[in-house]
Amino acid sequence: MNNQVKIKAPYPPGDFAIWLIIYVELVTFGLLFIGYAFSRRGAVDIFNSSQLVLNQTSGFIDTLILVTGSYFVVKAVNAVKTATGKDIKQANTIASKWLFASILFGIAFLINKLLEFSAIFGMGINLSTNKFFMFYLLLTMFHFMHVTLGTIILFNVRRRTKKSGYSAEDHRGIETGAVYWHLVDLLWIILFPLIYIIR
């Protein structure tokens, strides 16, 4: 019986509204990705030579940071998902620690990206330099805003763990935050190879 209840657990996880947002985000980024791919066809040389200016190592570090942060978020959600009765307080404390770690990783990503942007702007590159840099800056800055928002969301979710706000019965909020964080992660996993690596 218990198993049946688990199978019927709300799907998709998190609030329905966040999924609407996610689909819109995916479509928006998707259009930009397709736009990038099409524009590249017309100017492969410019795209390839411009791509060499980017710091792939920094991009790789960004990827590690985000994926690790996502892992911490999963740990936080798992901690509270099964918590009942007396365990709730302890589970929330554990979740809070995992969330703290993921917030730190989010901030680390933002700092690393700012360093990368300052290096790029230092070279005199801007949105009008060429199509490649236009897409690079539009996509990475847009993604940067998403990481900022995701970090703020995780911060707010963590505040509720401080009040032992999540449990096996009520963990929709933390799941909603986690789902958004995974979106941020997913977008980067496509963005990084597309802009930094694929030639």
Add this chain to the structure above:
Amino acid sequence: MKYSSQMVAKPYFIFALILLAGEILFGLTMSVQYIYGDFLFPELPFNVLRMVHVNLLIVLLLFGFMGSTYYLIPEEAERELWSPLLAKITFWVFVVAGVLTILGYLFVPYAELTKLTMNDLWPTMGREFLEQPTITKIGIVLVVLSYLLNVTMTVIKGRKTTVSIILLTGLFGLAFFFLFAFYFSDNMIMDKFYWWFVVHLWVEATWELILGALLAFVLVKLTGVDREHIDKWLYLIIAMTLIAGLAGTGHHFFYMGAPGYWLWIGSIASAAEPIPFFLMILFAYNMVKNRRIQDDNKIALTWAKGTAVVGFLGAGVWGFMHTLAPVDYYTHGTQLTAAHGHLSFFGAYVMICFTVISYAMPILRGRPHGNGPKSQKVELISFWLMVIGMIGLTLALTVAGVMQIEMQRMPDNAHALSFMVAQAKIAPVYIVRSLFGVMVFVGLLTYFYSFFVKDARTVS
């Protein structure tokens, strides 16, 4: 009516409707000028009529929004309006300033008007929608400030709800972005930027917040659905509106001297702009489906659903039609733009005013359960006359736009027809447009008539 100060909304509603009648009449006159170029010339030249047509629209919507706010805020804040007297004074100041300005447009040549109002001291005139003399603009700021003060004080001292907070955010945005109207750059491109900060960020950002809040208020009242449920929808709609709407300003920066990256930002962001309007349809129908009460004022609910649907069609579908840069390259400033403009302003903003008026006016006139069935039936006829009229008018303008694009924009220089020759060829379509325009006006007259229909319940 729960609070006596809600009564101040009544003159605002009445005046907004009178202005709407003027708005349509001037529009109809112009539609005849599209067919007979010298109709009423030189007394009422096209450029003057157009100026009056678009200015009346803005002023009538401001009256509609103000009236709606004065009705809504006391109920949301659960207290009387901070100063009903101030609201009455604001009304008369705005009426006098508005009427004088319109009369100025009609009876004084515009160049003369600029001299008369000393535009050279602080030039702000001469731009579409912002033709008002500087002194009138200052007047609008004062009126809006007193209105904001009144509304904000009421909210601060009373209950704060999502509806009132979002409404206030929209109103503050409206006030803030109007300030860009006071900057007039010598550089035409820079001037366009600032001009769009007023025009776009009004109609495609802050006004949408006002629309969302007003729609939510009426739906809460008519359906009795939990506020918690409505709040979540509202936040979602507002978030989407702001994100897409703010970045969507970029679609006005196509091919006007702004950097090329705006083609991408504008196209992609504005492709997302229909989403909040679509959410509004889901929102309205969801509320109606889950309603807990059966309000007798059925026609108000019809207007609410109509606002969501026609708003989506006009702003969402007709907006998206020409918002992508490669399409806009050909369609910019053709009758397709006019088609979008008409249906979006009507569907989103005029219809939300009708929604609030149809909900609130019966209550203000001592009929807490709405007008009687006979009156509602007449109003329903007016609803369909206006909606079908506006959609017909929009379709006619769309056909006109496509013809114009085909004849004037698509062919190369050697084969493209000039503006005037193309317009002459479109004339038969303009006749259809005028007929639908007449239908809209008849619809409005029927709406007026519905106020005077007497039936059993009204009398009792």
